[in-house]
Amino acid sequence: MAALAAMRALADVILLPVPxxxxxxxxxxxxxxxxxxDALLVSACLRGGVQTLHTEDMGAPRxxxxxTLVNPFLGQPVP
Numbered sequence: 001m002a003a004l005a006a007m008r009a010l011a012d013v014i015l016l017p018v019p020x021x022x023x024x025x026x027x028x029x030x031x032x033x034x035x036x037x038d039a040l041l042v043s044a045c046l047r048g049g050v051q052t053l054h055t056e057d058m059g060a061p062r063x064x065x066x067x068t069l070v071n072p073f074l075g076q077p078v079p
Contacts (some may be wrong), residue, residue, distance in 0.1 A: 013049070013050075015045065015047070015048040015050070016043040016044070017040045017041070017044050021040060021043045021044060021047060023041075024043040024046070024047070025039045025040045025042075025043045026039070028042055028064065028065070029041055032064055034058060038057065038058050041053070042058075042064055042065075042067060044068055045067050046054050046064075046065055046066070050067060051066075051067065052067075052068045052069075052072050053061055053068070053069050053070070054071075054072045055066055055069055055070070055071065056071050056072070056073055060074075061074065062079060
């Protein structure tokens with residue numbers, strides 16, 4: 001419980017993958033050839049107003065509908 005409380009204290013926003021995101025998720029899956037789970041993460045970020053997602057997956061570096069994907073292991077500058 002303490003670890004969860006510490007993570008919540010560090011978060012600007014907590015985004016949950018709720019079922020009403022599924023239509024957006026399916027559209028992202030089709031448009032960008034993402035897995036369901038990657039598309040769900042991206043749709044939650046887009047809905048939450050996240051501008052940058054740090055990931056070593058999903059073809060980063062790239063931009064999806066205004067969300068910038070940054071691979072932290074490639075050493076690119078954060079926009």
